[in-house]
Amino acid sequence: MIETINLTKRYGSFTALNDLNLKIEKGTVFGFVGHNGAGKSTTFSILATLLAPTSGAAFVNGYNVSTEAKEVRNHIGYMPDFFGVYDQFKTVEYLDFYGASYGISPAERQILIPQLLELVNLSNKSDVYVDLLSRGMKQRLCLARSLIHDPEVLILDEPASGLDPRARIEMREILKELKNMGKTILISSHILPELAEMCDEIGVITNGELVASGSVADIQEQLQANKIINVKLASDLEKAVLFFEDHHRVSTVTKNPNRDMLSFAFTGNDEEQIALLKKALDHGLAILSFSQEESNLEDVFLEITKGVDFA
Numbered sequence: 001m002i003e004t005i006n007l008t009k010r011y012g013s014f015t016a017l018n019d020l021n022l023k024i025e026k027g028t029v030f031g032f033v034g035h036n037g038a039g040k041s042t043t044f045s046i047l048a049t050l051l052a053p054t055s056g057a058a059f060v061n062g063y064n065v066s067t068e069a070k071e072v073r074n075h076i077g078y079m080p081d082f083f084g085v086y087d088q089f090k091t092v093e094y095l096d097f098y099g100a101s102y103g104i105s106p107a108e109r110q111i112l113i114p115q116l117l118e119l120v121n122l123s124n125k126s127d128v129y130v131d132l133l134s135r136g137m138k139q140r141l142c143l144a145r146s147l148i149h150d151p152e153v154l155i156l157d158e159p160a161s162g163l164d165p166r167a168r169i170e171m172r173e174i175l176k177e178l179k180n181m182g183k184t185i186l187i188s189s190h191i192l193p194e195l196a197e198m199c200d201e202i203g204v205i206t207n208g209e210l211v212a213s214g215s216v217a218d219i220q221e222q223l224q225a226n227k228i229i230n231v232k233l234a235s236d237l238e239k240a241v242l243f244f245e246d247h248h249r250v251s252t253v254t255k256n257p258n259r260d261m262l263s264f265a266f267t268g269n270d271e272e273q274i275a276l277l278k279k280a281l282d283h284g285l286a287i288l289s290f291s292q293e294e295s296n297l298e299d300v301f302l303e304i305t306k307g308v309d310f311a
């Protein structure tokens with residue numbers, strides 16, 4: 001479990017994080033979404049006990065990051081956005097070194113390390129020097145390193161950044177496995193659709209403030225002022241335009257005569273949408289399809305960060 005209470009971080013007079021309140025329950029995969037400089041890494045560094053907050057508090061599994069750093073470190077696996085790997089090591093030696101530094105016995109390490117390499121798809125690279133690994137492989141090795149002490153909570157700062165599409169998919173699959181293992185995962189990214197797919201909840205941060213949080217569906221619902229509805233007709237497009245224009249929850253009706261389609265913005269709830277469709281059919285409109293445009297998280301993110309000064 002992760003909790004932050006009015007967490008604030010100032011660098012001199014600059015406020016990087018302002019009264020951040022987060023509550024992430026055990027077993028949740030929480031996506032932290034924000035533009036460059038929004039405050040994601042600052043938050044993660046505080047949770048990883050590497051940076052002291054200016055005010056407020058943060059807890060991991062009930063331990064205070066400021067006063068119980070050792071316990072917090074035992075409970076978290078942290079993958080920073082920039083990390084160094086000791087390139088004079090072979091992959092297996094690298095993990096062995098970290099395992100030893102966590103006090104894991106040689107016998108345990110012998111069992112554990114092949115399992116970890118398998119989890120991150122690096123079994124066939126165990127004897128390769130770390131500096132010869134590709135970027136995606138290094139990211140996965142770093143993930144394996146963060147798992148070596150079997151932490152309950154994972155704090156992953158942009159683990160998919162800089163990866164090509166295939167490597168991203170591989171990373172996503174590994175994270176799914178970790179979720180299935182019951183880990184609590186806090187992950188940041190600006191690759192929003194990917195987060196939407198794998199996260200239970202999302203928090204959107206802009207300029208150090210949490211501007212939205214909840215399930216992906218909740219956020220979309222909260223923030224989607226206008227739904228866009230597309231209607232395809234078998235005939236009578238003009239009659240349909242007049243009908244929809246007349247409805248008090250409908251605005252901006254646009255037609256596409258070449259495809260016998262029209263679309264409009266609708267501000268009603270689901271029941272009102274059903275009632276509108278029924279009324280249209282009762283009105284004699286020959287409707288072939290009536291569908292709401294899916295807005296993805298990318299649209300939502302752009303909508304809620306509209307007007308935010310990213311400078």
Ligand SMILES: Nc1ncnc2c1ncn2[C@@H]1O[C@H](COP(=O)(O)OP(=O)(O)OP(=O)(O)O)[C@@H](O)[C@H]1O
Binds near residue numbers: 014016034037043
């Ligand atoms: N040590 C520091 N001194 C001064 N300002 C800093 C320091 N570290 C970060 N900042 C500023 O704090 C803000 C938040 O930075 P942070 O690294 O947390 O953002 P981020 O959301 O992780 O961005 P990115 O997606 O680019 O990694 C930025 O404006 C950054 O310039």
